[in-house]
Amino acid sequence: MDDVTLGFALIGAMVALIVIGLPIGITLISTGAIGVWLIRDNPDLAFRFTAMATYSGIQDYLFATIPLFVLMGLLVSISDVGKDTFDVAQNMLRRVKGGLGIATVGANAVFAAVTGVSIASAAVFTKVAVPEMVRHGYTMRFATGTVAGSSILGMLIPPSLLMIVYGVLAEVSIGSMFIAGIIPGVIIALGFVVMIWCYATFAPHRIMEQAQSPAMRDEPLMGTAEMLGKSLPILSLVVLILGGLYSGFFTPTEAGAVGAAGALLIAIIRRRLDAPKFWRVLRETGLVSAAILFLLIAAGLYSRMLSMAGVPNAIGDFVEHLGLGAYGFLLAFVLVVLLMGMILDSTSILLIMVPIGAPIAQAMGFDLIHFGIIVIIAVEMGLLTPPFGISVFTVKATLADPKLGIETIFAGAMPFILVMGVALVFIAIFPVLSTALVK
Amino acid sequence: MADEIDMAALDAAAAPQPFDPVLMILDGLAAIGTIWTFGLMLLICADVIGRSFLNMPITGVAEIAAHSVVGIVFLQIGSTIYHHRMTRADFLIERIRRWAPGLGRAMEALFYLLGAAVMFFVAQAAWPGMWTSMNLREFFGVQGLFTVPTWPFRGLIVLGGGAGCLAYLVLFLHEMRRMLPRHG
Numbered sequence: 073m074d075d076v077t078l079g080f081a082l083i084g085a086m087v088a089l090i091v092i093g094l095p096i097g098i099t100l101i102s103t104g105a106i107g108v109w110l111i112r113d114n115p116d117l118a119f120r121f122t123a124m125a126t127y128s129g130i131q132d133y134l135f136a137t138i139p140l141f142v143l144m145g146l147l148v149s150i151s152d153v154g155k156d157t158f159d160v161a162q163n164m165l166r167r168v169k170g171g172l173g174i175a176t177v178g179a180n181a182v183f184a185a186v187t188g189v190s191i192a193s194a195a196v197f198t199k200v201a202v203p204e205m206v207r208h209g210y211t212m213r214f215a216t217g218t219v220a221g222s223s224i225l226g227m228l229i230p231p232s233l234l235m236i237v238y239g240v241l242a243e244v245s246i247g248s249m250f251i252a253g254i255i256p257g258v259i260i261a262l263g264f265v266v267m268i269w270c271y272a273t274f275a276p277h278r279i280m281e282q283a284q285s286p287a288m289r290d291e292p293l294m295g296t297a298e299m300l301g302k303s304l305p306i307l308s309l310v311v312l313i314l315g316g317l318y319s320g321f322f323t324p325t326e327a328g329a330v331g332a333a334g335a336l337l338i339a340i341i342r343r344r345l346d347a348p349k350f351w352r353v354l355r356e357t358g359l360v361s362a363a364i365l366f367l368l369i370a371a372g373l374y375s376r377m378l379s380m381a382g383v384p385n386a387i388g389d390f391v392e393h394l395g396l397g398a399y400g401f402l403l404a405f406v407l408v409v410l411l412m413g414m415i416l417d418s419t420s421i422l423l424i425m426v427p428i429g430a431p432i433a434q435a436m437g438f439d440l441i442h443f444g445i446i447v448i449i450a451v452e453m454g455l456l457t458p459p460f461g462i463s464v465f466t467v468k469a470t471l472a473d474p475k476l477g478i479e480t481i482f483a484g485a486m487p488f489i490l491v492m493g494v495a496l497v498f499i500a501i502f503p504v505l506s507t508a509l510v511k
Numbered sequence: 512m513a514d515e516i517d518m519a520a521l522d523a524a525a526a527p528q529p530f531d532p533v534l535m536i537l538d539g540l541a542a543i544g545t546i547w548t549f550g551l552m553l554l555i556c557a558d559v560i561g562r563s564f565l566n567m568p569i570t571g572v573a574e575i576a577a578h579s580v581v582g583i584v585f586l587q588i589g590s591t592i593y594h595h596r597m598t599r600a601d602f603l604i605e606r607i608r609r610w611a612p613g614l615g616r617a618m619e620a621l622f623y624l625l626g627a628a629v630m631f632f633v634a635q636a637a638w639p640g641m642w643t644s645m646n647l648r649e650f651f652g653v654q655g656l657f658t659v660p661t662w663p664f665r666g667l668i669v670l671g672g673g674a675g676c677l678a679y680l681v682l683f684l685h686e687m688r689r690m691l692p693r694h695g
Contacts (some may be wrong), residue, residue: 081621088598090599091600091603091623092600092603092618093599093600093601093604093618094626095597095599095622095626096599096600096624096669097598098595098597098599098622098626098629101629101632101633102625102629103629105632118636119632119635119639120636122632122633122636122637123636123637123639123640123668125663126581126585126633126636126637126668127637127640127664127668129580130580130581130584131577131578131580131581132577132580133574133576133577135516135577135580136551136555136576136577136579136580137585139548139551140548140552140555142549143548143549143552146521148519150521177566189517193676216656218695231594254596254635267564316632319564322559325555325573325576326555326558326559328561329551329556329559330555330556331553332552333556334551352521352543353521354518354545354546354549355541355542355545356521357545358541358544358545358548358587358590358591359517359541359581359587359590359591359594359596360585360596361583362544362583362584362587362591363596363597363598364598365580365583365584366588366591366597367598368585369584385630389578395537399550414551415600415602416600417598417600418518419598420600454559475583478630498664
């Protein structure tokens with residue numbers, strides 16, 4: 073068996089093991105190590121490569137961003153900043169058709185700029201926005217769908233854990249990825265807004281149970297001072313993090329540390345944090361980041377094995393042979409990512425696909441930053457597609473309402489997937505949307 | 512996993528656990544890693560403040576942060592495994608567990624055993640490196656300013672691999688104990 077065949081056989085084994093439920097890190101390490109051993113016919117090399125992956129592979133300043141951004145995201149989530157953002161957005165948009173839906177999207181977009189995790193957004197806004205929307209006469213399907221749909225902005229608008237992971241795998245600057253995500257994130261948020269407005273204007277019966285929202289009239293108005301007070305903490309965090317990154321004042325790691333400290337201050341000032349809760353936040357940060365970092369170690373070994381076997385080259389040749397062209401390859405790649413999104417979580421998809429795809433994309437003339445944004449949008453769509461749509465699961469679990477079927481939320485999220493699909497095509501055709509701010 | 516944050520765990524204290532020495536060891540190791548993460552945050556913030564306002568940057572923060580990652584992962588990996596927080600695709604195994612609980616348990620037990628083998632392999636692979644770096648007095652930092660030996664970090668990989676192996680083995684034993692009465 074030649075190396076390439078062996079490489080593909082190992083990919084097949086890996087996919088099979090992952091699908092039956094072996095933890096992904098364990099799968100990647102075992103197939104990676106066995107692959108290195110078989111390709112070079114040298115078991116010692118498997119040990120050496122594993123030792124490298126666990127030490128030099130992970131010992132990188134940039135990896136320190138991961139625990140720091142997770143910590144920041146969790147601290148922001150518990151400090152009720154999301155609720156305030158939603159309140160302010162709701163107050164500003166009270167006269168707009170579909171205003172509450174738009175407020176949810178807007179609050180998510182702002183919240184996304186201080187957290188890198190979609191799940192945090194989904195959990196926070198399920199508690200805040202869904203009851204409010206239902207009270208104002210929106211259907212449960214639309215309310216939950218909107219929360220699940222707009223939660224994906226969390227990973228698209230920087231900072232984003234997925235961008236860190238992609239940057240590491242494709243060897244692209246994480247700071248650049250963050251900056252590159254801003255315009256596509258805003259485009260998708262605007263797409264959501266337009267879609268909701270169209271529903272509210274032309275087909276309100278599709279999203280509302282009652283034509284006139286009953287609670288609208290007698291709501292007290294929020295004064296400008298109160299609105300400012302409520303939005304000040306989150307806006308200062310946004311300015312601190314994005315401004316610091318964009319001006320080059322902070323490295324991504326520093327942005328993570330300063331952001332986490334800022335979020336900690338906000339949580340303490342607003343009395344949302346006592347010692348036991350802080351410990352739970354730190355513990356959860358540890359469990360989540362250890363799992364991600366371990367996956368990155370495993371992916372390092374796996375991608376080394378792949379390039380040793382010459383798999384990316386072989387696929388590249390094959391794609392060229394097919395005469396698909398650059399965009400044909402991109403289409404095929406995105407389709408595979410979308411398919412994987414139905415069964416796998418987003419980080420794992422990146423770990424498996426980017427080491428294969430990035431070298432090919434680069435050879436075909438794609439900017440790796442542009443390619444990364446496309447891949448991340450495609451991966452994010454997977455968070456909303458059945459049967460494994462983790463954002464949808466989170467909404468369901470947070471709501472804990474047995475009457476609400478998971479299918480309802482999936483159906484509600486459908487229009488958001490369509491908007492993302494359209495935006496994905498748009499962003500793929502115009503690379504400048506991703507690269508304009510970076511250059 | 513980025514997708515698998517347990518938001519509910521932030522709100523409620525965990526239910527009291529029966530006495531479990533393995534859990535205590537693994538959570539104890541994880542606690543060190545947890546404090547380490549927080550310390551790293553403070554260190555980087557101190558550097559940013561020192562650098563920007565006091566004209567006093569702290570030397571070597573980037574290198575310390577880089578090496579800290581090793582410690583943070585391997586101190587917490589055992590606990591992560593033991594709390595079933597390793598990322599995996601569970602849509603199929605969940606269904607199998609529902610339809611054929613015996614088969615599901617057997618697969619689960621096999622996975623734990625494989626996991627233990629892989630974590631043992633990780634520890635074993637890091638073992639020679641630890642001794643080499645100790646004998647060569649390998650360090651990072653700038654000589655004269657500050658130096659930190661690297662062997663403790665490599666040692667943490669061995670420790671973490673061992674902790675992960677222990678966690679998987681104990682999970683395996685639990686699974687076996689649950690399987691036996693059915694067949695016995």
